[in-house]
Amino acid sequence: MIRPIFALLVALALPAHAGQVQVAAAANLAAPIRKIATAFQRDTGHAAVVALGSTGKFHAQVRNGAPFEVLLAADAQTPRRLEAEGLARPGTRFTYAIGQLVLWSAQPGVVDSNADVLRKPAHGILAIADPRVAPYGAAAVETLKNLGLLSAWERNFAHAENIAQAYQFVATGNAPLGFVALSQVAEDGRILRGTGWIVPANLHAPIRQDAVLLNPGAANPAASAFLAYLRSEPARAVLRAAGYTF
Structure with a gap:
C-alpha cells in the first residue's frame, strides 16, 4: 500500500x-x-x-x-x-x-568550507540516502569516490531509505554528518541551521x-x-x- x-x-x-x-x-x-x-x-x-x-x-x-x-x-x-x-x-x-548536494551537520563548527572533516580519520556515522534507489545517495558515493575517500568512509554509512530520512538522521543527532539536498537545509543559498559544504558540481554527475x-x-x-x-x-x-x- x-x-x-x-x-x-x-x-x-x-x-x-x-x-x-x-x-x-x-x-x-x-x-x-x-x-x-x-x-x-x-x-x-x-x-x-x-x-x-x-x-x-x-x-x-x-x-x-x-x-x-x-x-x-x-x-x-x-x-x-x-x-x-x-x-x-x-x-x-x-x-x-x-539539484545540489551538501555535506551537512546540524551542529555549528563541524563542517568547514573545504569539508576537511572528510579528510580526517573517519569516525561516527555518515548518513546517505540509499544509492541503489536515491539519486542523491548515488551522488554522495560518487563524490567520495572522486575525493579518494570512499573506502575510508563506506563502513560508516547509515543508509537511509531516501533523502528525507538521511536528513532526519542528521537533524536529530543520530548521525553527526550526512549528505543531503541543499533544498532541505538552505533558503536563498544560505544554510539555515548547522554547517554545510555545498559539493562542487564537478565531483558528481x-x-x-x-x-x-x-x-x-x-x-x-x-x-x-x-x-x-x-x-x-x-x-x-x-x-x-x-x-x-x-
Whole structure:
C-alpha cells in the first residue's frame, strides 16, 4: 500500500472546472513542493495530492499499477525508463530542476568550507540516502569516490531509505554528518541551521531532475496543467529559492 508522507489537498469549494492530480515527488522536494502545490491550487483551481518518496520506489510502484499521474523524479533516468516501458507519455518529459548536494551537520563548527572533516580519520556515522534507489545517495558515493575517500568512509554509512530520512538522521543527532539536498537545509543559498559544504558540481554527475506525465494522467487536464505550472516563473522562483538551478 502506498503511504504518502503528506498530502496537499486544499479543502475549499473549487470551481466547477477544477480537477485533482496525483503527484509522486522525490523526497528532496518536501519544502518547495508544498509551496508550489498551494500556488498551483490558488492560480488554477486544480488541487495537487502529493506523495513524497524515493524515485526508485516510485518507479517500482508505477510498474505495479500505482495511480500516480505525474512523476517528479530526482533523476533523469527513471522518467526515461518509464517512457521506454510504455508507462509514461512520450514527449512530456522535461528537466524541471538540477539539484545540489551538501555535506551537512546540524551542529555549528563541524563542517568547514573545504569539508576537511572528510579528510580526517573517519569516525561516527555518515548518513546517505540509499544509492541503489536515491539519486542523491548515488551522488554522495560518487563524490567520495572522486575525493579518494570512499573506502575510508563506506563502513560508516547509515543508509537511509531516501533523502528525507538521511536528513532526519542528521537533524536529530543520530548521525553527526550526512549528505543531503541543499533544498532541505538552505533558503536563498544560505544554510539555515548547522554547517554545510555545498559539493562542487564537478565531483558528481549533475542531479538532473525530470518530470513526466504518467499514463493515468493522460486524460486528466489537471495533470497537464500541473506540468505546465512547473515550468512557470512562480514555480521556478520557489525552486530557485530552495537551492535548485536550471
